[in-house]
Every structure is written in C-alpha cells, then in structure tokens.
Amino acid sequence: MTAPPADAVTPARTAALAVRDLHVDFDGPEGPVPAVRGVDLTLNPGEVLGLVGESGSGKSTVALAAMGLLPRTARVRGSVLAGGTELLGAGEKALSRLRGSRVAMVFQDPLSALTPVHRIGDQIAEAVRVHQDVTREQARRRAVELLDLVGIPDPARRARAYPHEFSGGMRQRAVIAMAVANDPDVILADEPTTALDVTVQAQILDVLRTARRETGAALLLVSHDLGVIAGMADRVAVMYAGRVVESAPVDALFAAPRMPYTIGLLGAVPRPDTGGRPLTPVPGSPPDLRKLSGGCPFAPRCPLADDACGDEPALTGTGDDHDHLAACVKTPGPGLYPVPEIPPATAGAEAPRSERPAVLRVQGLAKTFPVFKGTAFRRRVGSVYAVDGIDLDIRRGETLGLVGESGSGKSTALMEILRLAAPEAGEVEILGRSAAGLTKRQAHALRGSVQIVFQDPMASLDPRMPVGEIVAEPLRAQGHGRADAAGRIPRLLELVGLEAAHADRFPHEFSGGQRQRIGIARALAVEPELLVLDEPVSALDVSVQAGVLNLLQRLKRELGLAYLFVSHDLAVVRHIADRVSVMYLGRTVESGPVEEVFARPRHPYTQALLSAVPVPDPSRERARERILLAGDPPSPAVRDEGCRFRGRCPLYAALGDAERSRCEGVRPAPRSLGGDQVAACHFAAG
Amino acid sequence: MTTTATVPTADPAASAPPAARGRGRVALRRFAANRNALTGAVVLLLLFLLAFAGPYLTPWSHTDIDYSALREAPSADHWWGTNRIGQDVYAQVLHGLQKSLLIGLLTALTATVLASVVGACAGYFGGWTDRIMTFFIDLLLVFPAFLIIAIVSPRLRERGWIVFVGLLAVFGWMITARVVRSMTRSLKEREFVRAAQLMGVHPLRIIARHILPNVSSFLIVDATIAVGGAVMSETGLSYFGFGVQPPDVSLGTLIADGSDAALTYPWMFFFAAGLLVVFVLAVNFLGDGLRDALDPTSGHHRTRRRPRRKGTTHDRAAR
Known part of the structure; x- marks a missing residue:
C-alpha cells in the first residue's frame, strides 16, 4: 500500500497521535488473516476524530494497536507516533510509561476494565501513583476529585465502593476518571457507550466532553453508531475491510459523502427524527479479508462498480478541499442505491383502527x-x-x-x-x-x-439442523405432515429473500442477516x-x-x-x-x-x-x-x-x-x- | 388472513425439484466422504464377517481338542496354532471375537441410550423428575457394581450372555448420564430450544430433535470408549469366574489365558490381542467419523468443496 498520508497538512511530529501505514495481521489456521491493511490517521491536539465502521472493519484493532494491546498472534507493521514518540516496537516498559500518562484508553465493557476485588478509589489512586510521584494520601484525594469531575454523586463515599456496587454507567464514569487521571494527550475510546442504555449513553458522552474540556486531550472515538459520531466528532474516518475509505470533517461527511459505502451506510441507518423514509440497504455483506482479490474491496457490493474498480483505489482528496478524502475512482451522484418499494397495505389493514x-x-x-x-x-x-x-x-x-x-x-x-x-x-x-x-x-x-423472532439469529437456530428442517419445525409442531411441510419450504425461503436451494445448508453457513431471515421464515411458516x-x-x-x-x-x-x-x-x-x-x-x-x-x-x-x-x-x-x-x-x-x-x-x-x-x-x-x-x-x- | 395473502401453501407441482434433504441424509453424505470413518466401518464389518463366517472354514470347533497337537505353532492343519490342551486357536479366537463384538457393542449402545434418555429427561424437565432421577443415578453410583454382578450373574447364567450385557450396561451409564444432564440444563436455556417450546413442539420431541443431537459429540466419544471398557470389564469378571465361563470363550478370557505364554508361544496370545486392538481402533475411527458427520460445523472438507456464496442471495434479499 503506497497511499500517501491521509492528511499531509499536519506533520506527524506535532500531531497528538499519528498512525502511518498501519498493517495488522492475525495468525490463523490457514495463514495470516489481515485485519488492518494500511491505515493512516492523524489526530490533532484537542480534536475529536470519529472512527466509524461495521463489525470486522478493523476499527477496534486500530485503537488496540495504537495502545500496544494486541495479542501475541497479531503482527503489526507501520508506525504509530504519540506526540513524536514511536509506540510500535517499543518495549513493554516504555509502553507502560506512555500508557495512561500520554495515551489513555476507555473500553467498551466497563465491568471487565475494573478489577473486582479493589475499591474504585484505590484503582484510580493507583493509576495516579503509577505516573506521578505523590503520596498515597494525595493520590486518594485526587481520585475523589476525579470521581467528582465525572459526575459521581458523593464521591468521597463512593470512592470506597467496589465495582460491583456501581451500575454500568457509573463504572464507565470511573473508567473515564481513570483515563483522565494523568492528563493524557490522547484518549482512545473504543465503543465507550455500546453496552449502555440510551439515557446513560447521553450521560457518558457528556462526561467524555467534560473530560476532554478539562484535560484538553484529543479523543479518538471508535463507534459503529453514526449518531454518536455525529454528535461528538470534529472529523470522521470511515473504515471498510481494514482500510480508511473516506475521511472528512463531520459536516462535510454527513452532508456530502463521496464514497459509495458511506453513502450506503447513511442511507441505511434509520433516524429517530424522520420516520417513513424508506431505508436503502447496501446489498451483500462485508468481504472475507482472507480472500480479497486486490481490487476495490467494496466493488462486489457497489452499484457503480465496473472495470475501473479492478485496482484498490488510494485515499485521495479532490478539488480544493483537501481535507475531504475518499478511496473511490467514481463520482457517485444522487439516487445511488435503488429505493426499495414497499407495497401498499392490504385492504383489511386500511380500515380505521378502532x-x-x-x-x-x-x-x-x-x-x-x-x-x-x-x-x-x-x-x-x-x-x-x-x-x-x-x-x-x-x-x-x-x-x-x-x-x-x-x-x-x-x-x-x-x-x-x-x-x-x-x-x-x-x-x-x-x-x-x-x-x-x-x-x-x-x-x-x-x-x-403467535410466533416469535429472537434477537440473536445464531443462538435461535439449532446449529445441528439444516435450514429446511428448522423452517419446517413449527409446521410439524402444528401437525402438518412431513411432505406437506417440505413442500412449503422453498417458497418460504424465497419469501424472505433466500434461495430454495439453501434448504439443506446449516445455519453457520449463512451471514448474520441471512440467519435472521431464516428465523423470520420459520416464524412465518404457520401463517x-x-x-x-x-x-x-x-x-x-x-x-x-x-x-x-x-x-x-x-x-x-x-x-x-x-x-x-x-x-x-x-x-x-x-x-x-x-x-x-x-x-x-x-x-x-x-x-x-x-x-x-x-x-x-x-x-x-x-x-x-x-x-x-x-x-x-x-x-x-x-x-x-x-x-x-x-x-x-x-x-x-x-x-x-x-x-x-x-x-x-x-x-x-x-x-x-x-x-x-x-x-x-x-x-x-x-x-x-x-x-x-x-x-x-x-x-x-x- | 386477507385475500391478498401470499403465504405459501403446499403446492406439489411447484415444490417438486428442490425438496430439502433431512439431516439424516446430510449426515450420511458427510459420513461417506470421511475416509477414516469408512475405514472404521469396513473393518468392523470385516470383523463381523470373520467372526461369524470364519468358523465354517475350519473343521475344528472351539471345544474340539486335538491330542496330537499340543502347543503347536501355526501350520496347515491348525492355521493359528493350538493351545496347551490342543484346542484350535483359530476356532477359539473367532468364537471369542463373536462374544466380544456383541458384548462390547451392545453394552456400549445400551448404556449410552440409557444415559442419554435419563440424563436428558432429568436435565430438561427439572423439578421433581430431576430430583428422583438424580437420586437414582447417585444410588447406582454408590452400589459396588463388581460385587453385585458377582452375586447376581451365577443365578442368571442359564439365560446366557445377553443378561451379562444387561448387567454391564446397568452399571455403566451413570456418569455419562450426569454429564448429559448438566449439558442439557445449559442447552435448555439456549434460544433455539426456547423457540421450539414457544412453537408448541412436544417436550420429548425437543429432547430428540434439539437436545440429543447437540450432545451427540460427547455421547459418541463416550460410547467408543465404553466399547473398549465393556470388553475389559467382561475380561475382568470372566477372570474371576463370573462372566463368560469355559468351555465358552471370549477375547478377554483368551488373552488372560495366553498372556503367560505371550513370549514363549506367541500365537496363543497375539491373535486374540491383535483382533481386540483392531476392533477397538475400528470403533474409534467409526465414532470419530460419525461425530464429524453429525456436527455440521466440524471439518473443512465440505466448505472447501463447496465455497459459500453469500453475496448472491443478498442481492436478491435487498430488494
């Protein structure tokens, strides 16, 4: 990958965090599996950079690689500079000095980020004492101050509590308190609110804003939630298949996305403020990174793809706004994805509700x-x-x-x-x-x-049953004969957008969306x-x-x-x-x-x-x-x-x-x- | 339902070609594609053929004694030699193989079926069913099995070896049942079991179609080990005079008799021992293959032959 640095404007030396040409491969049973394939990111001091992507796009791997927290099976190449210090390849001792003091991390799951057997206050005080030469008493006072900063009521008393006595939101506040304990230059937040409820998420995002204001740190916010990114970020980088495919200031990205993937993502996300707008799904599912052909990884799902997409495009800016970069050789116009037609309601449903x-x-x-x-x-x-x-x-x-x-x-x-x-x-x-x-x-x-469709499409389908039998199960339970049930399966599968020939495959051979379709077909079988x-x-x-x-x-x-x-x-x-x-x-x-x-x-x-x-x-x-x-x-x-x-x-x-x-x-x-x-x-x- | 409803109804004309194959057919196909499993099955079949057809090839029966040939090495007359009182080893080993094949396989099968039914029912139904069944399991576990078989088997000797199989099975299923019970309890919380319950599937059907297939990997491994275990217990009991009694023989008794002479008169020991090893190995291969065939997520041979095609369906799905 010879892509030029994403933003040549800011030299890597002065950036709070500069990621250059980062590659991460994980060892798999059949050779290395790429997870990140040449990522360039620049996080300026005091800036919030949102890193968006779907599961498997490599966004969390980037954050973990920057902290040197990847497992041993990962092979990392490239460069990660934090305030001019190279993090990749640095020894464990040097990394420990940097972690917390210069770069701090907030994880998704606040429960596993805290040690269950120590008091919250002691854990924060420990984070302070690792990097600052203060007495135990001073560190403890600082911990209480920090808990107050992140909005925990009665901080002096709550500092003596154990993690299990805190709710999920309070734990995440404590983790943020620990992250800002040493005035870091960079805070990496990996899906910090994904495990939390909406009202608690709003509180935590508010705390993150406060923490950033108090410390002046730059924030790398990794999230799959476009709404969270829109509200928090100054700039956004969109990741797909291990690469950044679009990077732009937040307003430009949401108003005029350039990469077809970003356009698709924005068209597919439902919004709480405008109902009724039909969603435009992106066809297909993300590629298997082991089997990339060398062309644009999005091409198989892209409505614009043609022969010109045979080479993987570099991340380039067009025109005079060099801060809006996209990895696409096309210039997508409006109406890129076909708007699905929702048939009109049937006669019976048109009657007045009462x-x-x-x-x-x-x-x-x-x-x-x-x-x-x-x-x-x-x-x-x-x-x-x-x-x-x-x-x-x-x-x-x-x-x-x-x-x-x-x-x-x-x-x-x-x-x-x-x-x-x-x-x-x-x-x-x-x-x-x-x-x-x-x-x-x-x-x-x-x-x-009355039929039910469950949340987790993998757990709700028996892994040992072929799809045909899964779909036929409610029919058989309602006393239909074997032949009768088998006769309905092809059309049920087609009704939910699958192929009739899929009936003798097993659930693990399908993607998440397809599995949920199987679950829906099963529920519909008995009308x-x-x-x-x-x-x-x-x-x-x-x-x-x-x-x-x-x-x-x-x-x-x-x-x-x-x-x-x-x-x-x-x-x-x-x-x-x-x-x-x-x-x-x-x-x-x-x-x-x-x-x-x-x-x-x-x-x-x-x-x-x-x-x-x-x-x-x-x-x-x-x-x-x-x-x-x-x-x-x-x-x-x-x-x-x-x-x-x-x-x-x-x-x-x-x-x-x-x-x-x-x-x-x-x-x-x-x-x-x-x-x-x-x-x-x-x-x-x- | 309104008139425009298009929920598919059974339409024989439209649904004829892609009839879904059931999981049995799929498993059979996967089994046939597994070379180890086929080898195991073929060897087991050959062993049965040898045990039941082999005796007709020789004039000697396992009780005949040739006084002119004591401890004689293999020859044209006695193919696998004779033992210390002049019995034909070939005839004896084949007769013993008959017994051991039947005892080993039947005991393992009976014990596993018993264990899976009791374990799955106890785990699935919970409550009093569970308490009673667990109590019964624990009771059998604390019984000294060897002592009871030793006391009971002389009285039942007239009924033949099948009673012996029953006795061995009755005292060999409890630990398996306890494992199945705990596996069932965790499976019961899985969403696909809950989905089946909410569809109104009968509890026993849920056990048969969802619970047991999902513990089958464990059951098969356990059963293959139990085959070897059953042959060994039979040997042990026979040695003490409770199992198969002379003039009847089993592989176990033959090995026990021949082990002293293993170095001096090897034919008296190695034919029986070799067949036992081949038997247990074949069962293990068969079990491994069966386990892979029943577990759709195991093995790569299938995915390699038929690569997944995810994209094609989604294009249609995303209408």
Whole structure:
C-alpha cells in the first residue's frame, strides 16, 4: 500500500497521535488473516476524530494497536507516533510509561476494565501513583476529585465502593476518571457507550466532553453508531475491510459523502427524527479479508462498480478541499442505491383502527420473581417486580413498538404473554381469547397464530439442523405432515429473500442477516397473525439491518401481519412502528401513535429518552437541547407506591411539596392526553 | 388472513425439484466422504464377517481338542496354532471375537441410550423428575457394581450372555448420564430450544430433535470408549469366574489365558490381542467419523468443496 498520508497538512511530529501505514495481521489456521491493511490517521491536539465502521472493519484493532494491546498472534507493521514518540516496537516498559500518562484508553465493557476485588478509589489512586510521584494520601484525594469531575454523586463515599456496587454507567464514569487521571494527550475510546442504555449513553458522552474540556486531550472515538459520531466528532474516518475509505470533517461527511459505502451506510441507518423514509440497504455483506482479490474491496457490493474498480483505489482528496478524502475512482451522484418499494397495505389493514379486531390485548400484566436467601433453609426475603402493570393493544395489520431500557421488563413481559397461561395479575387476550382459560389443546393451537423472532439469529437456530428442517419445525409442531411441510419450504425461503436451494445448508453457513431471515421464515411458516419480534435487528450491522427492516415492512403489508416489535433502539422503532408503548421499570408510562409520541412526548421519561437518542446529523445534534436524567433506575426489588420514575424526574424536581407528595403516594394512572396518546403521569401537560 | 395473502401453501407441482434433504441424509453424505470413518466401518464389518463366517472354514470347533497337537505353532492343519490342551486357536479366537463384538457393542449402545434418555429427561424437565432421577443415578453410583454382578450373574447364567450385557450396561451409564444432564440444563436455556417450546413442539420431541443431537459429540466419544471398557470389564469378571465361563470363550478370557505364554508361544496370545486392538481402533475411527458427520460445523472438507456464496442471495434479499 503506497497511499500517501491521509492528511499531509499536519506533520506527524506535532500531531497528538499519528498512525502511518498501519498493517495488522492475525495468525490463523490457514495463514495470516489481515485485519488492518494500511491505515493512516492523524489526530490533532484537542480534536475529536470519529472512527466509524461495521463489525470486522478493523476499527477496534486500530485503537488496540495504537495502545500496544494486541495479542501475541497479531503482527503489526507501520508506525504509530504519540506526540513524536514511536509506540510500535517499543518495549513493554516504555509502553507502560506512555500508557495512561500520554495515551489513555476507555473500553467498551466497563465491568471487565475494573478489577473486582479493589475499591474504585484505590484503582484510580493507583493509576495516579503509577505516573506521578505523590503520596498515597494525595493520590486518594485526587481520585475523589476525579470521581467528582465525572459526575459521581458523593464521591468521597463512593470512592470506597467496589465495582460491583456501581451500575454500568457509573463504572464507565470511573473508567473515564481513570483515563483522565494523568492528563493524557490522547484518549482512545473504543465503543465507550455500546453496552449502555440510551439515557446513560447521553450521560457518558457528556462526561467524555467534560473530560476532554478539562484535560484538553484529543479523543479518538471508535463507534459503529453514526449518531454518536455525529454528535461528538470534529472529523470522521470511515473504515471498510481494514482500510480508511473516506475521511472528512463531520459536516462535510454527513452532508456530502463521496464514497459509495458511506453513502450506503447513511442511507441505511434509520433516524429517530424522520420516520417513513424508506431505508436503502447496501446489498451483500462485508468481504472475507482472507480472500480479497486486490481490487476495490467494496466493488462486489457497489452499484457503480465496473472495470475501473479492478485496482484498490488510494485515499485521495479532490478539488480544493483537501481535507475531504475518499478511496473511490467514481463520482457517485444522487439516487445511488435503488429505493426499495414497499407495497401498499392490504385492504383489511386500511380500515380505521378502532374497527379492526384486536390481535393482542394486555391489561395490567404483572410478574414478580421471588428472592431467596440461605442454602439450607431457603426462605423468601423479597420480590423483584419485573413487570408491574403493562397495557398493550395491537390491532390487525399494526406494528406496536415496545420501547424500554434494559431492566425495564420487556423480555419478561414477552415471555409472560407467550406462555399462554394465566398471568400472575392482569389479563392477556390473544385473538380475542383470554389466555387464562385456555385448555392445553387450545393453547397449542393458538401457538400457531403467535410466533416469535429472537434477537440473536445464531443462538435461535439449532446449529445441528439444516435450514429446511428448522423452517419446517413449527409446521410439524402444528401437525402438518412431513411432505406437506417440505413442500412449503422453498417458497418460504424465497419469501424472505433466500434461495430454495439453501434448504439443506446449516445455519453457520449463512451471514448474520441471512440467519435472521431464516428465523423470520420459520416464524412465518404457520401463517401467524401476530409476530413477536424481540430486538430482531440489534445484533446486525446497519447496512444489513436495513434489509431486514425492509423485509419486515414488506411482509407486514403483503400478509397483513401484526407485529409486537420490542427494541431499545428508538430510531428503529420510529421507522417501523405504527404505535409505540414506552416502558419504565415494568410499567407502561406512555403509549400512542408513533408520530405523535415522537413529535410531542408527554411523559418526562419519554421526553428524556427521545432527547438522548443520537441523530446521525451533526448540525441537528449540536443544536439539540438534551434532557439529561440524573442517576440510574432504582432497584426493581422495591415496590414503589407512587411513581417509579420520580427519583430521576426533572418535572418532579421542579414541583412544590404538596404536589410531590402526590407523586410519592399515588401511582399515576394512564391518562389520555389528546387523541390516542396516553401517559401515566400526574403532571404531564395535556 | 386477507385475500391478498401470499403465504405459501403446499403446492406439489411447484415444490417438486428442490425438496430439502433431512439431516439424516446430510449426515450420511458427510459420513461417506470421511475416509477414516469408512475405514472404521469396513473393518468392523470385516470383523463381523470373520467372526461369524470364519468358523465354517475350519473343521475344528472351539471345544474340539486335538491330542496330537499340543502347543503347536501355526501350520496347515491348525492355521493359528493350538493351545496347551490342543484346542484350535483359530476356532477359539473367532468364537471369542463373536462374544466380544456383541458384548462390547451392545453394552456400549445400551448404556449410552440409557444415559442419554435419563440424563436428558432429568436435565430438561427439572423439578421433581430431576430430583428422583438424580437420586437414582447417585444410588447406582454408590452400589459396588463388581460385587453385585458377582452375586447376581451365577443365578442368571442359564439365560446366557445377553443378561451379562444387561448387567454391564446397568452399571455403566451413570456418569455419562450426569454429564448429559448438566449439558442439557445449559442447552435448555439456549434460544433455539426456547423457540421450539414457544412453537408448541412436544417436550420429548425437543429432547430428540434439539437436545440429543447437540450432545451427540460427547455421547459418541463416550460410547467408543465404553466399547473398549465393556470388553475389559467382561475380561475382568470372566477372570474371576463370573462372566463368560469355559468351555465358552471370549477375547478377554483368551488373552488372560495366553498372556503367560505371550513370549514363549506367541500365537496363543497375539491373535486374540491383535483382533481386540483392531476392533477397538475400528470403533474409534467409526465414532470419530460419525461425530464429524453429525456436527455440521466440524471439518473443512465440505466448505472447501463447496465455497459459500453469500453475496448472491443478498442481492436478491435487498430488494
């Protein structure tokens, strides 16, 4: 690779971090497997550089290589300069001096980044003492200051806590505190918010901004989330197949992308602010880096590819703006990717909502788990109120998005509904029949009408079964004959965009998106009326996710299906759902038509949730006003007589004493707030 | 369903050509492509042929005694020589091979089937089923198996060797069952099992179609080891006078008798020992091949022959 340095403007000496022609190969059973193939990056002092890419693009490997943290099986070539010091090939001792003091790292998983057996304060103090000559007492005081800086309340007391006593968001704050402990020049953040909920993600991104302001460090932010990048970065580098394929200032990249891959990525990502726009998926899946032909690695998926793409293009800038570089020989125009056609809704679904029959009705559903203590004499010491009052209403041909953060009881609620048995409290009605009074035979027959698609397409398909048998399984369970079931498989596979000839292959031979299609084909086999989709696209990359979302929309229109679409991703819900129901700690707090809820959220939690969702649009991101929620959700083991949200509620904080007592003592009932929108809040504005 | 619904219905005319092959057919094809497995199967087949057809080639039976030829080396008359009382080693070894093949394979098969059924049921159903079955497993584990077989087998001698197989199997499945039980408990939490439950698949069908295939690698390895183990236990018991009794012979008794003479009269020992080694090796090869054939993710021979074509489907999929 003889590509010129990405930005010749800044000499490598003065840059905070300069990566030059970085190559990383991993040893595989069949020879070395390239992961990074000639990456040039320049991180100027005080700048935020966003590194975007899908899984397998090599973005995390770049960050790890810069820290010298790659395993022994990795072979690294090239140069990584941090403030003029070469990091590659430096001895372990020299690296230890640099790590933390000059270059600091924030990892994705805050739990494994902290030692479980030491107190948080001691771990931060240790990071201070490694690089600074201070006494134990001074280091401890510095640790408390740092915890205060990253916004941990009561830092002196919390410094004595162990990692397991912290929530995920607090742990990530502690890791950031440790990263900034020695005023580094560069902070490398590898997917720092991917494991966190949206509202916590907003807090952590805010802490990262604060940390950067306080230390003046440059930040290399590695993420797959275009929204996070749009809100944080000054410049963006897009990686594909181990190389940087486009690099530009953030506004230029989002407004006028040059590389077809970037264009595809931006067209494929659903946005929480504009619904209804059809997504344009990028066809195919990322290449196997072992089998690159030498041409442009994106060519097999590129609509513009022709003979000119036979050589791998270098990263070059065109015209006078030399800071916008793209590795493409073409000049893509508008309408690069064909906009998929979503067929019009079938006649039955066009009827007004109130006249359509209800497919699923849930009222006041509750589920508690007992908490036991003791081994010899197990006794119940309490309950976890996982689900504590959920209302759902799905009509035929309708998609209900069920939104909630982790721990809000979404999955528990799903399992309670799908159990098809009498719930602990409340009522579940499927296709007009109450789940409480079903006989075994009726429940079995009803299972054919309600099918589920799981989150992880690998785990939900039996690895030992050929695809044909997997798809036929629900048919056989519903009593169809072997021949009858086998006869339907080819057309089912074609319905979800696979080939009939794939029936005798095994799940591991397919890519993630294809596996999810198999899961959908299996669910459709028995012609269900309600499809429960449990985070069906959250394990997929953006470019593949768009294809699956479009498929779901097409199937819904063609077959008149109703969906219960569970997701933590509000942008996806905005895109696919007709109605939305928001959950907080086991209770429904707001529901209504998706346009109305997203345009005018009434419940303070919904407002905060929506304001926390990053939008892949830099100018909008900068202009947005965020409602940052304080703290984390309380424990679900405590049954709250009043509103469960009040501890974090900005509305509650502004109330007088008399009104507060109402929030504390009276559980807010769902209240209609104009039209179809319902919110469970005493004081939500109508 | 609305009138425009296009969910496929069974249409024999449209679906005839690409009928999906079941997993049995796929496994069979993969098995046939595995050279080690085929070698194992062929050798095992030859051993059976030798054991059951071989005795007809010689005039001697395993009980005949040739007083004119004591401890005689292999010759045209006695192909594999004779032992110290003039019995034909060829006839004896083949008769012993019959016994050992049947005892070894049947014991391993019975024990493995018992272990997988009990283990999978205990792990899958949990609760009281699990507690009762685990109690039973533990009870059998603490029984002194050798003592019980020693006490029981003389009373059942009239029923023949099949009872002996039963006894060996009954005391040889518990540890396997415990492993299967714990594997089942973790499999039960996997999403594909939950998916099957939510589809309304019958629990026993889930065990047969999802649980057991996913523990099959372990079961096969365990069974191949059990074959050798069964032959050895039979030898041990026979040595103490409980298993196969004279004039009946097994490979175990022959090896035990001939081991003193292994250096001086090698034919009395090495034919029996050699066949036992060949037998156990063949079973191991067969088991390895079976395991690879049943596990679609193992081995590269398939992917090398048929490279994956990911891109082609996605182009269509991305409409």
